[in-house]
Amino acid sequence: MPRDPHIRLFIPGPVDVRPGILNAQALPMIGHRSPEYADLQGRIIPKLQRVFGTAGRVFIVTSSGSGLQEAAVRNCVGHRCLSLVNGAFGQRWYEVALANSKPAHDLQVPWGTAIRPEQLDDRLRTGNYDTVTVVFNETSTGVLNPIPEMAEVVRRYPDVLLLVDAVSAAGGTDIRADEWQLDVCLTSSQKALALPPGLALCSVSDRTIERAHTVPCRGWYFDFLKYDKHAAKNHTPATPAISLMTALDAQLDAIEDEGWKARFARHRRLMHQVHDWVNDSGFGLFGEAGYRSPTVTAVENTRNIDVAALNAYLRHRGMLISDGYGPLKEKTFRIAHMGDTTEEAISVLLQTIDSYLAEQ
Ligand code: PLP
Numbered sequence: 001m002p003r004d005p006h007i008r009l010f011i012p013g014p015v016d017v018r019p020g021i022l023n024a025q026a027l028p029m030i031g032h033r034s035p036e037y038a039d040l041q042g043r044i045i046p047k048l049q050r051v052f053g054t055a056g057r058v059f060i061v062t063s064s065g066s067g068l069q070e071a072a073v074r075n076c077v078g079h080r081c082l083s084l085v086n087g088a089f090g091q092r093w094y095e096v097a098l099a100n101s102k103p104a105h106d107l108q109v110p111w112g113t114a115i116r117p118e119q120l121d122d123r124l125r126t127g128n129y130d131t132v133t134v135v136f137n138e139t140s141t142g143v144l145n146p147i148p149e150m151a152e153v154v155r156r157y158p159d160v161l162l163l164v165d166a167v168s169a170a171g172g173t174d175i176r177a178d179e180w181q182l183d184v185c186l187t188s189s190q191k192a193l194a195l196p197p198g199l200a201l202c203s204v205s206d207r208t209i210e211r212a213h214t215v216p217c218r219g220w221y222f223d224f225l226k227y228d229k230h231a232a233k234n235h236t237p238a239t240p241a242i243s244l245m246t247a248l249d250a251q252l253d254a255i256e257d258e259g260w261k262a263r264f265a266r267h268r269r270l271m272h273q274v275h276d277w278v279n280d281s282g283f284g285l286f287g288e289a290g291y292r293s294p295t296v297t298a299v300e301n302t303r304n305i306d307v308a309a310l311n312a313y314l315r316h317r318g319m320l321i322s323d324g325y326g327p328l329k330e331k332t333f334r335i336a337h338m339g340d341t342t343e344e345a346i347s348v349l350l351q352t353i354d355s356y357l358a359e360q
Helices: 019-024 035-052 065-076 088-099 117-124 147-154 206-214 224-231 242-258 260-280 307-316 343-359
Strands: 057-062 081-085 104-108 131-135 161-165 184-188 199-204 296-300 332-336
Touching (some): 035 057, 035 199, 035 242, 057 242, 065 161, 065 184, 065 199, 065 206, 065 224, 081 088, 088 104, 104 117, 117 147, 147 161, 199 242, 242 260, 307 343
Parallel strands (some): 081 104, 081 131, 161 184
Antiparallel strands (some): 057 199, 296 332
């Protein structure tokens, strides 16, 4: 089927990638053991350290974000993992742990609400866990969990590692892996970093590497010890997605030109722009007040509109939003405001939705 002309994506990943960044992938191929490659990886790493707020290890992995969810539990979980779940991606991580034969318990919190540090403390006090998994920004519900406060709780338990999924957070909101003492913080390329899908990126603490030494059956492809060894030479254990990395290199330069603070502020402005529209048009905000995501808004479909029909209307006009995730399919729809999206682009989208609503 021929592709439609450019449909601007306001779905929560993949998001639109600017043409200059897409074109950056079209450079001639290089060998992954060549000096040119080591140069490329060596250029990218310090910029990625700034994405995660770390002076420590950062790994570049050829997979989507779910691959690093798997890597993190395989390398870190010794006797039992506690998976915090307040949406579809927290649930996925819990299932990934179980699928890897890792003993795991879940802490379920109603979708749309944030997880409270006290809830975490109650479970850790049992002494049953050596690892916690949590999603920073729940893309399915538009909720940003209070990671700094949660990390403070985890640090009271010196044997517990904290693994954070920042898939739809990194590049859209501040992350301070060193200051908050996150043990693994992972993301993938196709969300707020505004790159094509296919790369997963993570920061990894010393404690994580120490733990990995004690964990058997880490597998081969995602073994952090192998990544660590190869990182010393600016290599990866297997052939990396070199073209995606040239795009990553160019995009991180562009992001640094914008400035991290300015980028985060733009994401917040876009969030408010969407919230104002939601309030003015008689819909609701699904995510809990005080914890709403700067990168994606889950709109409560209180007007019972036909989201599929709205999306057909939008597609015809060169744009697309997302329906609700899983059980929220009919109850919500989602507007992503992440990556390189501008106020102008969001304005055009919201005006077009208004035109649709006026025609009903
Ligand atoms: N975690 C979160 C928070 C996500 O939003 C997603 C995808 O939307 C994933 C994990 C899975 O990432 P990927 O699709 O890159 O495997």
